Amino acid sequence: MTYHINVNKNNVKEFLQILQSLRSLGVVESYSSTLDLVKPGEPMNEDTLLGVLDRSKQELAANKSISHEDVKKQIATWKKN
Numbered sequence: 001m002t003y004h005i006n007v008n009k010n011n012v013k014e015f016l017q018i019l020q021s022l023r024s025l026g027v028v029e030s031y032s033s034t035l036d037l038v039k040p041g042e043p044m045n046e047d048t049l050l051g052v053l054d055r056s057k058q059e060l061a062a063n064k065s066i067s068h069e070d071v072k073k074q075i076a077t078w079k080k081n
Contacts, residue, residue, distance in 0.1 A: 013059055014066050021071045
């Protein structure tokens with residue numbers, strides 16, 4: 001089954017962390033984004049890497065990060081419901 005989800009651009013990192021956790025649990029088979037710059041295993045050019053690093057620094061500075069433990073707690077809560 002395929003879903004198209006519009007993610008708030010301010011919460012993309014959080015969404016992707018949760019999505020990756022769901023994939024690790026086997027709930028999500030695969031996912032892709034229309035904004036994917038590279039695929040796993042493919043080389044990344046310097047400009048792309050610098051852009052990713054810059055965005056990550058900005059998100060950390062804005063306290064827009066979520067710990068692995070918090071993601072696990074959220075998943076546990078979802079499983080209970």
